[in-house]
Amino acid sequence: MxxxxxxxxxxxxxxxxxxxxxxxxxxxxxxxxxxxxxxxxxxxxxxxxxxxxxxxxxxxxxxxxxxxxxxxxxYNVMTLSYNLRTSMPIIQYALPFLEELQVKTGEIIYLTTHVEGQVLYLEGVYPSVRIGNYSIAGKRLPMHCTGCGKAMLAYLPDEEFEEVLHRWKLPALTPNTITTREQLESEIESIRNRGYAIDCEEETLGIKCVAVAIRDATGYPCGAISISGTTISMRDELLDEYAKIISRVCSVLITNAHQLPAAQMRPSVNPEDF
Missing domain, CATH: 1.10.10.10 (Winged helix-like DNA-binding domain superfamily/Winged helix DNA-binding domain)
Incomplete structure (x- = not known):
């Protein structure tokens, strides 16, 4: 809808x-x-x-x-959730690429979108030894404190960006979470300059991730992919290379970006505006 x-x-x-x-x-x-x-x-x-x-x-x-x-x-709620995930072609299409990322890096790979101003996790591919013990698919988190969320925030139209801040504010999930508009705007500028977002213990202590937005032909951020691991394994010198690998996957998924919930829920766009 x-x-x-x-x-x-x-x-x-x-x-x-x-x-x-x-x-x-x-x-x-x-x-x-x-x-x-x-x-x-x-x-x-x-x-x-x-x-x-x-x-x-x-x-x-x-x-x-x-x-x-x-x-x-x-339990019928669980059945609905299963039916939704299996009816989303983008997940099935992206899964082999996500699995390849996981094998190359040994870390957790997430595919996300944004819904109602929050990050919505669609799929996760995990190493044999997992961080945590549950599937994240269906979970929602604030956009300002996750790698995927910040990667998408950086390219949202101004009106949608303001809606997110007005509705959800900037709550602190850890001592490292961005909690002021000035910090967030500075972070977004950095994301745009380097082309990817970093979450260093901003959502969960001990966890670090790098994320790249999936943008459609108009530049709209319909989703994001992240590589996530411990602060020990996700060394700073790896982040740039990991971002390049994610970017290559995102470029493959662009043609299917319209299948992501964020794209389907986006207000009608006049092509002449671009």
């Missing part, structure tokens, strides 16, 4: 919006919620929340635990 269709007035169903808002209440830090918490979070009566919850529960999108008297996401 494009932003143009989303902006159509008079066609949104309020009950559907409320039901989806319930699903969005859950997160890695809020895996189980009571009825009162959901009602309070959405600002709706408990009776309304309960009717919507029972409907979602009947379709397998929520599960109720009598023991804790809480709700959690149901």
């Amino acid at each position: 494009t932003r143009q269709s989303i902006d159509t007035k008079g066609t949104l169903v309020n009950s559907v919006i409320k039901a989806l808002n319930i699903l969005e209440c859950f997160s890695p830090t809020q895996r189980e919620l009571k009825l009162s918490q959901i009602s309070s979070h959405l600002g709706i009566p408990k009776s309304t929340a309960l009717n919507l919850i029972r409907t979602l529960e009947s379709k397998g999108y929520l599960i109720y635990s009598p023991h804790s008297q809480t709700y959690q996401l149901g």
Whole structure:
């Protein structure tokens, strides 16, 4: 669905919006919620929340635990996620290139896009000995503190850049996170000059990455690819070479950039503007 269709007035169903808002209440830090918490979070009566919850529960999108008297996401949410990922040709097309990057570098490779002002991780290719123990696909993170996010931020149109800053601000995830506009603008200038972004323990302590944006024919950043590893293995002298390798992969993916969510959700563009 494009932003143009989303902006159509008079066609949104309020009950559907409320039901989806319930699903969005859950997160890695809020895996189980009571009825009162959901009602309070959405600002709706408990009776309304309960009717919507029972409907979602009947379709397998929520599960109720009598023991804790809480709700959690149901397995049909996982099925939807699987269906989405397998229906995105760009992931299947990019995967061999991501796997080749992983073999060459021995590090973690990520394919990302941006949605609603955040980085959305689409795929990860990991070494046999992994950093962490979970798949990152589907995870969202702020743009200002990740390599992929900064690589895309550097080439966003001014209006979208301002929207990101206004909506999400610049929260600190580690002591190294950029937290002021002046720092971010300086970083973006550096990214544009060298052609790639670096995240040095800005999102996770001990982790360093280099990222390059996937830009379409107009220069719009539809996605990004990163190489990520420990601060020990990701030595400074490797970053420039890693960025060149990523750039070659990005150039191959340009013809399929329109398949990335950021490109599909982009406002209608008049070619005469370029």
